[in-house]
Amino acid sequence: MVLRSTSLAALVLLAACVAPGDDAPSARPAPLASEAVLAAAEQAPLQRGNLEWNRPFEPFTVIGNIHYVGMDGIGAYLITTPDGHILLDGGFAQSAPAIIANIERLGFDIADVRYLLNSHAHHDHAAGLARLQRASGAQMIASAPDWPALEAGRFPFGPSEAVRFPPVRVDRVIADGETVALGGVALTAHITPGHTPGCTSWSMDVAGADGARHRAFFHCSATVAGQSLIPPAYPTIVADFQSTFARVREIDADVLLTNHPGFMDMHARRARQIAGDADAFVDPEALDAFNDRLERAFHAELARQSATQR
Numbered sequence: 226m227v228l229r230s231t232s233l234a235a236l237v238l239l240a241a242c243v244a245p246g247d248d249a250p251s252a253r254p255a256p257l258a259s260e261a262v263l264a265a266a267e268q269a270p271l272q273r274g275n276l277e278w279n280r281p282f283e284p285f286t287v288i289g290n291i292h293y294v295g296m297d298g299i300g301a302y303l304i305t306t307p308d309g310h311i312l313l314d315g316g317f318a319q320s321a322p323a324i325i326a327n328i329e330r331l332g333f334d335i336a337d338v339r340y341l342l343n344s345h346a347h348h349d350h351a352a353g354l355a356r357l358q359r360a361s362g363a364q365m366i367a368s369a370p371d372w373p374a375l376e377a378g379r380f381p382f383g384p385s386e387a388v389r390f391p392p393v394r395v396d397r398v399i400a401d402g403e404t405v406a407l408g409g410v411a412l413t414a415h416i417t418p419g420h421t422p423g424c425t426s427w428s429m430d431v432a433g434a435d436g437a438r439h440r441a442f443f444h445c446s447a448t449v450a451g452q453s454l455i456p457p458a459y460p461t462i463v464a465d466f467q468s469t470f471a472r473v474r475e476i477d478a479d480v481l482l483t484n485h486p487g488f489m490d491m492h493a494r495r496a497r498q499i500a501g502d503a504d505a506f507v508d509p510e511a512l513d514a515f516n517d518r519l520e521r522a523f524h525a526e527l528a529r530q531s532a533t534q535r
Contacts, residue, residue: 258359266319271317278349279298279319279323281297282327284331288504288507289431290306291431294327300482301313301314301315301327302314302443302482303328303333308407308409310407311339311341311405312340313344313427314351314353315343315353315355315356315357316349336360341364342412343425344446346380348388351390352391358393365393367397367399368399370422370423378392382459383452400414415472417444417469417472419469420450427442433507435503440479441478442512443484444482444512447466447520455534479509489511
């Protein structure tokens with residue numbers, strides 16, 4: 226799908242208003258969704274495939290202070306600290322009540338979440354953020370390129386272009402390499418564009434059941450996901466994907482966490498964990514293998530789209 230020029234212009238203009246690392250401009254009205262908008266979005270029917278992704282899943286501790294609180298096919302992670310918590314991703318609007326319930330089932334309180342993070346502004350990871358922000362009062366943090374879509378409640382191109390979701394107020398725009406620190410935890414932002422221009426992966430140190438220190442990497446995504454590479458959905462999309470694959474190859478992490486749990490074999494690893502393997506999610510080879518798989522899929526799709534243009 227070709228990016229509409231009006232959508233691109235709006236995205237570029239809004240992103241240019243924020244310097245990396247600065248707070249969102251206070252002069253603009255905060256686009257807070259009303260309770261009526263939130264309730265309507267949560268009660269709206271999901272399409273069949275999305276309905277399957279949104280099936281409930283029992284929350285659990287992945288490793289150390291990292292907990293899975295998402296759905297069967299859509300990830301959300303709670304990072305707990307003595308000074309409050311950090312929540313990464315909000316799923317669909319219809320996922321948010323279940324995420325809140327999952328947090329409570331683990332013995333935590335949504336009101337203690339201090340920071341909301343987003344991997345990227347597609348509706349299956351961002352539509353629940355407005356409810357989670359209202360329930361927690363947390364500060365919403367996102368990348369500059371994806372911030373305008375979050376506040377507009379719509380990603381401006383690609384297969385989800387027509388999908389509206391409750392807008393969320395972005396309180397802080399984060400740049401590549403900056404950190405979110407709380408209660409002894411430091412999450413580092415890695416801008417890994419391609420899937421969206423501001424796709425943001427995150428990394429942190431975590432202690433495993435074996436007492437050793439591990440490095441967790443929350444992978445944003447690097448799937449093409451139905452987007453147009455030729456002609457480009459946005460001007461630098463092909464170069465962005467290629468730079469992301471190269472960059473991820475340089476990252477040293479032994480706990481791969483993804484926003485679609487199937488990408489990290491969550492169900493199989495969770496079964497191993499339940500069976501007694503306390504470090505089932507520790508795998509030094511997983512990130513490289515996943516990155517290689519995504520890169521092969523990207524080049525295959527690029528070749529396919531190139532052939533159709535001849």
